[in-house]
Amino acid sequence: MARYVLLVLLAALPALCMAQLKIGFYDQTCPPAERLVRQAVASAVASNPGIAAGLIRMHFHDCFVRGCDGSVLLDGTPGNLAEKDAIPNLSLRGWEVIDAAKSAIEAACPGVVSCADILAFASRDSADLAGNITYKVPAGRRDGRVSIQAEALTNLPAPFLNASGLIANFARKNLTAAEMVTLSGAHSIGRAHCGAFTNRLYNTTTGAVQIDPTLSLSYGELLQSKCPASSTPTTPITARLDIITADVLDNKYYVALQQQLGLLTSDQALTTDPALKAEVDENAGRPNGWATKFHRATVKMGAIEVLTGSQGEIRRNCRVVNSRRLGFEAERSAGFLRGVASF
Numbered sequence: 128m129a130r131y132v133l134l135v136l137l138a139a140l141p142a143l144c145m146a147q148l149k150i151g152f153y154d155q156t157c158p159p160a161e162r163l164v165r166q167a168v169a170s171a172v173a174s175n176p177g178i179a180a181g182l183i184r185m186h187f188h189d190c191f192v193r194g195c196d197g198s199v200l201l202d203g204t205p206g207n208l209a210e211k212d213a214i215p216n217l218s219l220r221g222w223e224v225i226d227a228a229k230s231a232i233e234a235a236c237p238g239v240v241s242c243a244d245i246l247a248f249a250s251r252d253s254a255d256l257a258g259n260i261t262y263k264v265p266a267g268r269r270d271g272r273v274s275i276q277a278e279a280l281t282n283l284p285a286p287f288l289n290a291s292g293l294i295a296n297f298a299r300k301n302l303t304a305a306e307m308v309t310l311s312g313a314h315s316i317g318r319a320h321c322g323a324f325t326n327r328l329y330n331t332t333t334g335a336v337q338i339d340p341t342l343s344l345s346y347g348e349l350l351q352s353k354c355p356a357s358s359t360p361t362t363p364i365t366a367r368l369d370i371i372t373a374d375v376l377d378n379k380y381y382v383a384l385q386q387q388l389g390l391l392t393s394d395q396a397l398t399t400d401p402a403l404k405a406e407v408d409e410n411a412g413r414p415n416g417w418a419t420k421f422h423r424a425t426v427k428m429g430a431i432e433v434l435t436g437s438q439g440e441i442r443r444n445c446r447v448v449n450s451r452r453l454g455f456e457a458e459r460s461a462g463f464l465r466g467v468a469s470f
């Protein structure tokens with residue numbers, strides 16, 4: 128009887144192990160994977176530092192919509208719009224970095240490393256390059272086969288949310304209010320388009336100038352002079368999310384919030400609730416403490432509703448799901464083409 132129980136347990140073991148993510152997941156199956164991602168991110172960030180912000184945001188958007196399954200990377204098709212076609216995604220950037228990392232990895236070890244993991248690694252490398260924040264990323268995510276435009280709209284937090292709206296949005300993903308404040312510190316790099324914050328500059332019904340009282344008046348006037356009331360999410364005018372250290376991933380974002388210099392309603396909302404304000408003050412005062420909390424919360428976010436084991440697939444091209452009909456023949460001819468290309 129005991130032997131039988133043991134046997135059942137042993138049989139279940141691989142499934143149990145694979146149900147969670149693991150640091151060094153590709154150490155045996157694709158040793159150069161993390162180095163290749165790092166190279167692709169480093170070369171892109173060297174020519175455009177904003178890409179680091181783009182990749183950190185992309186991982187967040189991936190995880191909040193259908194879990195961290197690479198669904199944010201899928202291209203839409205006519206009549207079948209994807210997450211990246213939705214309004215919150217209009218300004219994501221860094222797709223080509225994921226494509227470059229994926230090509231390099233497929234050349235080294237085809238069919239092994241998921242796009243969802245590549246994105247998680249790329250977000251980590253971005254935090255290192257932009258803020259000297261280093262951490263290990265548990266991996267083993269598999270790629271999903273579904274991406275739906277409407278799900279981005281219903282899952283991602285809107286920049287107009289107030290404190291309770293933000294807390295509720297993150298709670299849906301089992302993230303605490305403190306983790307929400309910690310993760311918002313990603314807004315210490317990157318930019319936002321005027322359309323994301325004109326609600327703080329104009330009366331949204333009359334269009335008259337009306338600066339949000341929680342925003343520094345002089346800063347509001349400056350922003351208002353740059354951003355017309357008619358701005359949309361794609362009007363190509365942007366402002367830095369952190370006006371103190373715009374390109375460095377650090378805790379200065381919280382210092383800016385203390386001075387009413389938060390850009391989005393959702394940023395400044397973190398000082399309107401006493402419990403959230405206490406977190407803001409702590410993060411503003413303790414740079415290293417925030418950095419540690421930031422990478423811990425990012426790892427937790429990176430485990431939201433992941434596909435593991437034999438769920439999902441390892442996508443060949445991060446923008447499209449694998450074709451089920453071609454299967455093995457497609458893999459062989461892809462290998463053949465790679466062989467030709469390398470000469």
Ligand code: HEM
Binds near residue numbers: 181184218219286320
């Ligand atoms: C708390 C709720 C959040 C809201 C409402 C929010 C909203 C936004 C908005 C509206 C933008 C500007 C997009 C644009 O106009 O181009 C933005 C940018 C950004 N967000 Fe968030 N975000 C939130 C949380 C997060 C989290 C958790 C992360 C990552 C951990 C993140 C990372 C970023 C980054 C890095 C940028 C700059 C992107 C770039 O420069 O390309 N955000 N966010």
Ligand SMILES: *[C@@H]1O[C@H](CO)[C@@H](O)[C@H](O)[C@H]1NC(C)=O
Binds near residue numbers: 259
């Ligand atoms: C990066 O952080 C490490 C400790 O985490 C520190 O020893 C090192 O000096 C930092 N480097 C820079 C360039 O700030």
Ligand SMILES: *[C@@H]1O[C@H](CO)[C@@H](O)[C@H](O)[C@H]1NC(C)=O
Binds near residue numbers: 291
């Ligand atoms: C936050 O926003 C929600 C939804 O818009 C609203 O019902 C609630 O009253 C607001 N809370 C505060 C404290 O303003």
Ligand SMILES: *[C@@H]1O[C@H](CO)[C@@H](O)[C@H](O)[C@H]1NC(C)=O
Binds near residue numbers: 299300301431432
């Ligand atoms: C949150 O936790 C509950 C209870 O453990 C779980 O059922 C649910 O799937 C989790 N949700 C997410 C988004 O991880």
Ligand SMILES: *[C@@H]1O[C@H](CO)[C@@H](O)[C@H](O)[C@H]1NC(C)=O
Binds near residue numbers: 331332
């Ligand atoms: C916008 O202006 C109208 C008309 O003056 C006013 O009734 C309304 O309260 C204003 N909206 C806000 C959010 O202040």
Ligand SMILES: CC(=O)N[C@H]1CO[C@H](CO)[C@@H](O)[C@@H]1O
Binds near residue numbers: 211212222
């Ligand atoms: C509908 C739409 O404009 N989607 C865009 C989402 O973002 C990517 C990258 O900027 C664009 O290529 C898509 O066209």
